Amino acid sequence: MTTASHTALALDFPILEQEGLVYLDSAATSQKPRVVLDALEDFLAHHNANVHRGVYPLAIDADTRFSAARAQIAAFVGAEPAETIITKNATEAINLVRYSWGPQNVGAGDAIVLTEAEHHSNIVPWQQLCEEVGAELRWLEVDDEGMISLGQLDEFLADGRVKMVAVTHCSNVLGTINPVEEVVARARAAGAASLIDGSQAVPHMAVNVDAIGADFYVWTGHKAYGPTGIGLLHGRRELLEAMPPFLTGGDMIKTVSFEATTFNELPFKFEAGTPPIAETVALGAAVDFISGLGIDRVRAHEEAITAYALSQLQAIPGLTVQGPPLAQQRGGLVSFTLDCAHPHDVAEILGRDQVCVRAGHHCTQPLMKKLGLGATTRASFAVHNSTDDVDALVGSLGNVIEIFGES
């Protein structure tokens, strides 16, 4: 896989058969490789049954595939199956921690540390928790190059009031890869728990949940070549065991009587109702797909495209790139603004050239405020992209400038 091997991997993605389609919005949701579609089809057409309780062979088959996929997904990020809780998306995973871990561990006068670059999904739950218990948020600033300061983290941690440090692994706007191991270590040393939002990291760079050491690590299937409807929460067993259940109902109980209920073992305690069975199996195929490519090669590929995109974009007059200057400091995405045109208009004109980019606040309104911007345009990369796609982007930006540039 080189930066120019566009067609080779693109062939694995049915949607890219669309003539001329340049998909640069994988940070919003990834396209799905054929193997993932096939896994969905295969499961639903040949192995479908509900899990957990079935005695007949088809149900045992479904159960076995579901469990194997969980184990595969867990192994892919260096986590234990029992510590791998299947949710509907990253947002639910964070909310699970907010609701189940939050009230027992954060109280009046306590604090939660976030970065200014968090996605709304890693802001609003904590804001709500703080409001509920009378705690406060402390915002780690991002500097002009999109970096947070461990020094400021130390300051925030110094008074011992911080109970949770929730930080994105990779910013979905700035692209910044945060030093999550250091963040986690400092949080732990100060007696605070940590949650890392890996939504933009997992399919793009080597992630080892165990090595990172966070108390909670979350990510989302649909951005990792998997289907919608599945997210992951990896939690440390001690914490998960001490936490009360969140959603309650079928499958997460041990016994229910007219009077009371006892709860099931991990991970089932946190998985109420029928889980996303087919989605789990399909995400298993997705991580298999990435493993097959080799995550280090994936990272090298996307880093090379990002470097190319940075150099090409920065050469455009009136274009400002947000975030770190170097590709190695970033995930595979670049947000930018053009002096002459609003991001929405940029995306619209690009869209007419079939260059698919996202425009808006990217669910990071506090960051936008900090940057003094209403919105940005974002191009994001995946394994199927090539430098050709960057060239298409740059070419189409020329059309934007042609329309909006003269005044």
Next chain:
Amino acid sequence: MTTASHTALALDFPILEQEGLVYLDSAATSQKPRVVLDALEDFLAHHNANVHRGVYPLAIDADTRFSAARAQIAAFVGAEPAETIITKNATEAINLVRYSWGPQNVGAGDAIVLTEAEHHSNIVPWQQLCEEVGAELRWLEVDDEGMISLGQLDEFLADGRVKMVAVTHCSNVLGTINPVEEVVARARAAGAASLIDGSQAVPHMAVNVDAIGADFYVWTGHKAYGPTGIGLLHGRRELLEAMPPFLTGGDMIKTVSFEATTFNELPFKFEAGTPPIAETVALGAAVDFISGLGIDRVRAHEEAITAYALSQLQAIPGLTVQGPPLAQQRGGLVSFTLDCAHPHDVAEILGRDQVCVRAGHHCTQPLMKKLGLGATTRASFAVHNSTDDVDALVGSLGNVIEIFGES
């Protein structure tokens, strides 16, 4: 469609191509018709993008299909799209009400009415809520024929302390179709809210949420020929608007600042994070499939099979059927016990004959206690079943009796 046209509709279900497979576990999860698999494939291979914010044509296409599917799903059960909230399953839908509506509307000394035949998903959330706020549960008894008594409901409602009546539309063990319109009307007259669990009703009988009039009506996609990963909560607008959000994060906000958050309009206020996009589109295809057959014909078909199953099963010595005596009082399922063998052993031996039935407590432990049983065996029917499948079940039960019968 007659009770004997097995092959005609079975052809629509790829999994039924498996030689000899007799699938009688649709109450646990339905098998998926080809059109649903095709809708999944088509969406993911040709129209996939994230929804809500995309400007480029592919994203607008995805958004349009997602919205259209929601409208289609809502229309199928006579609900408004804005009052149709997409969750991950029925269990989350009930939990949403428990968490968002519950604490503001149920307090110390109040009561919640359930039936003894509720699924754990419609028990445990309310148990937890009662524990949290100091309220009590009142259990509507099921009689020997699986029926609840509206008289007892009146008694429960008489003291004005009941704030919620949560009742299943169709019991997943007894099969009983409850008089939900009457239950809702009485609850409303007594100032109590109502929630109807339609998980076993929706794809099997005409359901009109508006006509039923419940404050909340929930169901689940995977039992309605749709994929896993999607459930529905229909709520009355006044209540939904008064309720605080539950899960928080992306897509359900209007504005987020460092200080505070304002929330989006219905239904988005309750849909945090990326929704199950492909699943919604596929469930749209599923309801289309049912509409195409005609829900009244579906009901007639399944009622006829149920009637046949009741007559055949009751003719087996030592076999006891649970629930109402008449097929017209029931959804398309029959639970039973055999004197000579435990339900698990029954299901195991049936499974060896490729007759797929469920054995266990069916997530209704309180009901099992009431019935004085540890478990039952359950056969449940769908559009693809025929009386041949019942004959296969009865034949295989003969094998069970052969093995376990002599002592």
Next chain:
Amino acid sequence: MDDALYREEILEHYKRPHNFGPMENPDRESFDTNPLCGDELRVMLKVDDNDVVEEVRFEGHGCAISQASASMISDEIKGMKLDDLARLDRSAILDLLGIDISATRMKCALLSLKVLKSAAIGTLADWEPDTADAARPAGGAQL
């Protein structure tokens, strides 16, 4: 390139918006945002004793569609009674723009109308862009 969405008149209004800037002591004022893209718009009105719009100014930032819409409609409403302003529907804007607007961009196009109407009525108009445009398939929405 041929791009009907960005026809000359719209670009002209975007680059040199009419009635743009602050107003001192407005009689009516309203502000709102387009939550999905971060556009912000404030509208200020001066009205005479008969509730007829004498002057209009708007401020904010946004895309060409939202800014041009604001500029174009601002020219139209001078001399209009507040009651009539409050009764305007989406066609007022869409006719002025004279182009096809996708469901996503509809919110951009209609933001100015929403804010204007709420300034006229005195409260934020009953605006349900998401519910109407997104939860319902195209065609069902009315401002």
Next chain:
Amino acid sequence: MDDALYREEILEHYKRPHNFGPMENPDRESFDTNPLCGDELRVMLKVDDNDVVEEVRFEGHGCAISQASASMISDEIKGMKLDDLARLDRSAILDLLGIDISATRMKCALLSLKVLKSAAIGTLADWEPDTADAARPAGGAQL
């Protein structure tokens, strides 16, 4: 029919279980359920001064696999030291049953061992049937 799971000996133990019924004043006692199927099992032990099992009784209800397992193992443990009982692993049961057990039914097969061991140890043994058997692919689980 040929059904290896329900071979004669297992059916025999199921229909006429050994050591079944109540015990007065047991020295050790433990109770547990199989949450997924509703099976219930209580085990009671009498032990001598050297912690050697003198008598064992069990009560409860369940499927042929769980009841036969309980019956078969109950015959084996008389005369065994509690320490040794506590060290038994799943093979003790599986060897007695002598048949292939699916992952789902494994919980039925092992319930009696779990309850016996917890009676021996005095607390509920660290039992993770779901975690081990269901969250992990086959092969990783140890009692």
